[in-house]
Amino acid sequence: MDPVTRRSFLIKGSAGAVGAAGLVAGGIALTRDDAEAPLSSAELELADDGAVLVQITNAATGEVEVLFGEREVRFTDKALVARVLRSAR
Amino acid sequence: MSSHREAPAISKDPVADNTDTYAFVTPNNTVTIITNYLPVEAPAGGPNFYEFDDAVTYQINIDNTGDGRPDVTYEFRFETTNTNPNTFLYNTGPIDRLDSPNWNRRQRYTVTKISGGRRKTLARRVPCPPCNIGPRSTPNYSALADAAVANLDGGGRVFCGQRADGFFVDLGSIFDLATLRPFQSLHLIPTANAAGVDALAQANVHTIAIEVPIDHLTRRGRVPTDPMDSRSTIGIWGAAYRQRAAVRGYDYGSRHVGPWMQVSRLGNPLFNEVIVPLSQKDRWNSVGPDRDRDFARFVAQPELARLLPALYPGVFPNLAGLTADRADLLAVLLTGIPQGLIPGFQNFTGTTQADELRLNVAIPATSNPNRLGLLGGDLAGFPNGRRVTDDVVTIELRAVAGATYPLVDPTFTPDDAVGVIEDGTFNNPGRDFLDRFPYLGLPYSGYDVPAAAAS
Numbered sequence: 001m002d003p004v005t006r007r008s009f010l011i012k013g014s015a016g017a018v019g020a021a022g023l024v025a026g027g028i029a030l031t032r033d034d035a036e037a038p039l040s041s042a043e044l045e046l047a048d049d050g051a052v053l054v055q056i057t058n059a060a061t062g063e064v065e066v067l068f069g070e071r072e073v074r075f076t077d078k079a080l081v082a083r084v085l086r087s088a089r
Numbered sequence: 090m091s092s093h094r095e096a097p098a099i100s101k102d103p104v105a106d107n108t109d110t111y112a113f114v115t116p117n118n119t120v121t122i123i124t125n126y127l128p129v130e131a132p133a134g135g136p137n138f139y140e141f142d143d144a145v146t147y148q149i150n151i152d153n154t155g156d157g158r159p160d161v162t163y164e165f166r167f168e169t170t171n172t173n174p175n176t177f178l179y180n181t182g183p184i185d186r187l188d189s190p191n192w193n194r195r196q197r198y199t200v201t202k203i204s205g206g207r208r209k210t211l212a213r214r215v216p217c218p219p220c221n222i223g224p225r226s227t228p229n230y231s232a233l234a235d236a237a238v239a240n241l242d243g244g245g246r247v248f249c250g251q252r253a254d255g256f257f258v259d260l261g262s263i264f265d266l267a268t269l270r271p272f273q274s275l276h277l278i279p280t281a282n283a284a285g286v287d288a289l290a291q292a293n294v295h296t297i298a299i300e301v302p303i304d305h306l307t308r309r310g311r312v313p314t315d316p317m318d319s320r321s322t323i324g325i326w327g328a329a330y331r332q333r334a335a336v337r338g339y340d341y342g343s344r345h346v347g348p349w350m351q352v353s354r355l356g357n358p359l360f361n362e363v364i365v366p367l368s369q370k371d372r373w374n375s376v377g378p379d380r381d382r383d384f385a386r387f388v389a390q391p392e393l394a395r396l397l398p399a400l401y402p403g404v405f406p407n408l409a410g411l412t413a414d415r416a417d418l419l420a421v422l423l424t425g426i427p428q429g430l431i432p433g434f435q436n437f438t439g440t441t442q443a444d445e446l447r448l449n450v451a452i453p454a455t456s457n458p459n460r461l462g463l464l465g466g467d468l469a470g471f472p473n474g475r476r477v478t479d480d481v482v483t484i485e486l487r488a489v490a491g492a493t494y495p496l497v498d499p500t501f502t503p504d505d506a507v508g509v510i511e512d513g514t515f516n517n518p519g520r521d522f523l524d525r526f527p528y529l530g531l532p533y534s535g536y537d538v539p540a541a542a543a544s
Contacts, residue, residue: 051336051344067334067347 056081091256091358091481093128093289093500095478096288096370099353103127104142105329107355108294109256110113111528112325112448112474115300118312119245120450121526122149123298123477124327125254130293133535138220139251139295140196141167145329146346147297153308157379157443159272161306162203164272165249165297168214169196180219187216187236200241200299204310205340213240217250221293223536230531238526245301246526253298253530255522256358256475257514267393267400268485270511275401285513290520297327298527303450313451316468321452322425322436323472324445326356326378351375356444357422357472358481363393363489364422378443381423385442388422389414394487407504408491417493421472426463430496434468447544448474460515464492477528485514 046052046068053067063080093108094100104127111123126147130139141147146166150159173181173193182191200212218237221230236250262268262285266278273280287494304310306323313321333347353374355361365373373384398409420426423442427434436447455469460469460480464487471479485495487510491503521530 051334051346053334053336053346055334067332069346070332070348072347074334 095362125294127295132533132538155439221532221534248527251532287514293532316451328354416497
């Protein structure tokens, strides 16, 4: 299985290639951080089509939930959670 | 109320609040299913008259395999538009047709059938009628409402829009510590006996109604003719769904995002209203009928059955002595009534406990309906489906009080009082049902209700 990134979550989810329920049940963890890579047009469209809502569901464990379109995905990223919480101080 | 504002969360979200579900066999081998939303609409509700919500998915669900899950779903999505950006008015002149340029705020909807994992659009951008404003704005309301009945691709008809609420009940009495007729004077806190007051007598609702061929709803597309055939019964419920999150913009527009979550449902009238404890009503609204085994204990030992002997000392002695689980109510509300209890009748769907309005479609409509349905010997009435004229409050009050327990224990004798319990609002002369689709009466007009005082 290919490494899963935040970007591939959104791309696969929006394309319907990966079922959201499977992602949730699988509890997939990120293996590569490509936050600095440029966004693709498909990723940009996600934000244009409607809200992409990110919720920290468990700050202590770094669990994050992303709502987009009619789907949701969850993953764990302690570094991301830390950055978000620090920005909210 | 059947399910008007019946749970804390949904009472704050009226556009998604399913108030009643009806299902009954209609002519030409069809079934009519009605689900209502927007409880207790005041007809004079301007300037922003009532409407469905574009952000809600409304569904009519049919279970024809007895597992508490939908096998056939009719899905309704609405689209609201303003045609005149420069007026505060709902209409700038008489609305004499559905495409009237005078009508500023209008809704259209799309109907999609979901079955076997496939989605099929049955009707696209069908216009709703306007709300009934008054003689100047909607001068021929009946014609507008009739014009809003549309055909479905593949057979059947649909109507979505405002109607008079068909539910009749004395809310003020029932929710004042279960004041029942004709026993007010025998209550622990007695009052004089009085006639019933129909609390919804002049309220409107928003109706989603379909009339579809029976074979569109049944397992393997059959038209059952034998009422005793287990495949003759279908289970029906209405439900509404919202996406998990809404983000409000500074311009009051909202973005909705995430998976759809059920926020309201209704099969049997009054189930969530008077069976499920207040603390669990919101959860009940969020799960499907296949989860209703979690609530079965509240059916087996209904709180109201314990209250009646306490509130009416000496009136319900046999009910007071009935401590066994209520197998009668478990059957009526959660599995259907199996063969052998009522001659010539069953609407059993299996052992899965699910609150569904069960309709045996092999039992034809009757030209002489009894308001008490099965309790009155009328096999075509509630709880075999539900017709708009069935007196479900009286039926369920009597059932909870013990009227149906002899079905499962012939040695039990209901109290004499059970046979005379009345809600007291049946046959209100102000009620005006139709004898044709969509069966609920025309909505009350805002100009006429509330009525002007006589001068």
